[in-house]
Amino acid sequence: MSVPMILRHRDIPDLDQLAVYREFGGFEAFRKVVATLKPGDVIQQVKDSGLRGRGGAGFPTGMKWSFCPNDLWPHYVVANADESEPGTFKDREILESNPFQFLEGLMIAAYAVQANVAYIYLRGEFWQIGLQLDKKIAELEQAGLLGDNLLNSGYNLRLHTHMGAGAYICGEETALLESLEGFLGQPRLRPPFPAIAGLYASPTVINNVETLANLPPILLNGPAWYRDFGTDKSPGMKIFCLSGCINSPGNYELPLGTTFRDLIYEYGGGIPEGRAVKGIMAAGASSYVIPVDEQVLDTPMDYESLVKLGASLGSASVIVLDETVNMAWLAHKTTDFFKHESCGKCTPCREGTYWMAHIYKRIETGKANPEDIDLLNSVARQIQNKCMCALGEFSIQPVLSTIQTFRTDYLKRIERRETMVEGRES
Ligand SMILES: Cc1cc2nc3c(=O)[nH]c(=O)nc-3n(C[C@H](O)[C@H](O)[C@H](O)COP(=O)(O)O)c2cc1C
Ligand code: SF4
Helix, strand or coil: CCCCCCHHHHCCCCCCCHHHHHHCCCCHHHHHHHHHCCHHHHHHHHHHHCCECCCCCCCEHHHHHHCCCCCCCCCEEEEEECCCCCCCCHHHHHHHHCHHHHHHHHHHHHHHCCCCEEEEEECHHHHHHHHHHHHHHHHHHHCCCCECCHHHCCCCEEEEEEECCCCHHHHCHHHHHHHHCCCCCCCCCCCCCCCCCCHHHCCEEEEEHHHHHCHHHHHHHCHHHHHCCECCCCECEEEEEEEECCCCCEEEEEECCCEHHHHHHHHCCCCHHHCCEEEEECEHHHCCEEECCHHHHCCECCHHHHHHCCCCCCCCEEEEEECCECHHHHHHHHHHHHHHHCCCCCHHHHHHHHHHHHHHHHHHCCCCCCHHHHHHHHHHHHHCCCCCCHHHHHHHHHHHHHHHHCHHHHHHHHCCCCCEECCEEC
């Protein structure tokens, strides 16, 4: 079963206008929550829905909220609108085209943990979205949906936007908090986790834009309704960002558990010139590259099934790689990205990404020999499990997986047995 829960603007023109959003049920969920539910009941309903965070880790949202202690105040909620993973472009569509559903979700999250202030942290490139959101927030204040004593409940809430300055690492929640506080965006050591000591050392909930946009339909229709979509352990709809070697790239909102085959061939229109799929990255640049055969194409895209393939769903940024893509070239590109974005705080990531990029450069310029593949593998292994945050771990996924499965692509590049046009074998 498939209904648009978030990308509703594709069927409803002008949904980014407050009057239109309200005409189609907007803020009914927030009204219901504030007027009829206690904060703990909201948390319970979100727990019952099985909603899992859409920012990458898939952590259960209601459970995360319940970690905020009730004897430490104030509480904060922060919306993570940094969206920097290469291949991810879903939050941008939500923020641009259905912004009130996101804002309503943020307001519901704030009420659930009784935060009176919530922040929206946007990547620097989203400055136009930031300006638009400021206007929408002002409209909500005028309409009495934000401010003091909302709906005569005694509950007060204010929202603020905050622009990042273009660093991928600031999507990592603790680096985001550092940046929001005005410091250099570098991750914090954990524990303590943000739910205990987050923004200004206060209990803080951080949620992804898509996670928050799921909340109004859940609270309006109930957890059981939500569980009709998706799978038992990965309930609900998910926006899959489809890109790479594909005829119709774009955002597709489908039930979790939809197969790669359906996404690529039914929705994405297949591969240009009918070429075969060679590999799939399911979580953007941070992905383990899955070698594709018929069985893999029939894998359901949910959190558990991807782990069984040795991969992860992440933010569901599905990059399709066809038979013409050289995987050594691909891993060189992702490594350059992670080297550039490493914040430098810990040595294995800072030095390791530098050395991996250096070896890839040798391969690409014809100065490497086959032993360099093992050297690359060894550098990646020295990064593994030794970093302060997940960026280091992300950086080695394409490296280790392509060396393991596509070694011949490396040898072709080293032995100059092919000429390359932007990664394609000719
Ligand atoms: C290097 C790195 C970059 C990240 N970038 C983002 C991002 O752009 N947006 C996002 O929502 N989460 C990102 N995350 C995940 C966040 O740390 C955090 O888990 C997420 O915002 C929690 O929200 P959720 O529970 O709703 O998924 C990133 C994590 C890492 C390690
Ligand atoms: S793993 Fe990389 S990005 Fe993360 S803290 Fe260490 S140096 Fe910074």
